[in-house]
Amino acid sequence: MAITINGSDVEAPGDARVSLLDLVRDRLNLPGTKKGCNQGACGACTVLVDGERVLSCMTLAVQCEGRSVTTIEGLAAGGALHSLQQAFIDHDGFQCGYCTPGQICSAVGMIAEIERGVPSVITADLGGEGLSLSREEIQERMSGNLCRCGAHNGIIDAISEILVREAAE
Amino acid sequence: MNPFSYSRAAGAADAIRLGAVAGTKYLGGGTNLVDLMREGAEHPEALVDVTALSREIEEREDGGLMIGAAVRNTALAEHRAVRQRYPMLSRAILAGASAQIRNMATIGGNLLQRTRCTYFYDGEGSRCNKREPGQGCDAIDGFNRNHAILGASPACVATHPSDMCVALAALDASVHIEGRSGKRSVPLVELHRLPDGRPDLDTVLEPGELITAIELPALPLASRSTYRKVRDRASYAFALVSVAAALEVESGTVKDVRLALGGVAHKPWRAWRAEEALRGQPASEDAFRAAAEAELADASPLKDNAFKVELARRTIVAVLGDLAGAGR
Ligand SMILES: Cc1cc2nc3c(=O)[nH]c(=O)nc-3n(C[C@H](O)[C@H](O)[C@H](O)COP(=O)(O)OP(=O)(O)OC[C@H]3O[C@@H](n4cnc5c(N)ncnc54)[C@H](O)[C@@H]3O)c2cc1C
Ligand code: FES
């Protein structure tokens, strides 16, 4: 069974130790996904697997056989930036840029979670229907992605803009 | 990391057959096991992926739930019936790790995640009876701010890190297990062990036994329940102390209560004594404090973690106070 990565089928590595992160960076020449801590603590390696945000450093590539992986390289369709990529530029959502691919993939997954109605730990009424799109909600939902440069305010601004825009549509 | 083989089990029977080979470990989301293999704290020769086990959350006619072992943590937290009938469980899961990790982690793996004691993780430089039985414990005289205040032994002072398990302990959950010698079911509060002389054994599972499901009995009082986690930063950190509580008050008197603590012991800590002390008492701050004190009377803090006793006491009182207030 193949792994589908950004729409192309790739053979799973023979050595089960290879992480999804090392597969995309070192073997497929997709270095957008970053290795920060390699132990689940920073979110720099976040990618989407079957549309859900996960950590590629903690995922063995073989676990993805038969599944579909999207990395930051797969978000910009036909050379046009994804709306979140543009929003990060507009709001100064980065300085060095190391955390950015993980932040953006994570935000894509987060927006899908909100649309599905997934609550967060600070959601006041778990039984309620609509979810709040407050800054605090976004901060909590994005807490798995750290930024060492301190671009957090711009990051939250960028994500807020897209969320508000999508909610209006 | 040592080399290992990887295979996918088609279902429970297949997993148990593959899991019978010595040196094999089951793999859920891998968020704990892969990390520990990298750190040299676990060295399986074969991994059997068990994410094809049940992902069903079945609603029972009596109001209880049967939750398949391969259900992802996010899926359980977001489930309508869990949010309405067992809100403490949704909140406990959502208080743990990060969204990415909750999307990967399975229920079975969450139950069996291992301690975050840094000496356990430090395979090269530290002694740890949990990693190497008989080696000694560097935490007892070391940096032990995060360690246990209840139920520890001279061999081990580690804590169980799961948030979800604290809620499950309060909710009278049971764990369905299958092995070569058949099926059994164990109350969640009896799944994890206290360390005694064998801290290498986290649970009562026999080698090769597989967790297939968690069962939640109907518990009407749990619809008014919550989970509070106290930690060093607002999000994405393990608990210093946590409290899962459900409270039923009738005419100002505590009719029934469920209470469990996290971050304080080698297992999720059901606060039986506090519950006992509270039933039939007025739903007052004094009674909540007395109950917390009854539970913590045997606490024996280490060099760096005496603060946890006071923190646990205050958190219990605050959480019960909130639940009593919300019910007025
Ligand atoms: C950075 C970070 C922060 C975290 N913060 C928190 C936190 O705040 N709170 C919290 O509660 N947790 C936290 N976690 C831990 C996380 O919740 C666990 O790693 C996760 O729940 C484990 O689930 P898994 O499916 O990935 O397990 P795996 O890693 O796949 O497996 C864990 C163990 O369970 C065994 N196993 C898995 N499935 C079965 C089965 N069906 N039957 C028998 N054995 C089985 C495996 O053999 C292994 O020993 C954190 C983790 C990380 C990396
Ligand atoms: S590199 Fe994966 S979480 Fe840090």
Ligand code: FES
């Ligand atoms: S922009 Fe530098 S780490 Fe976030």
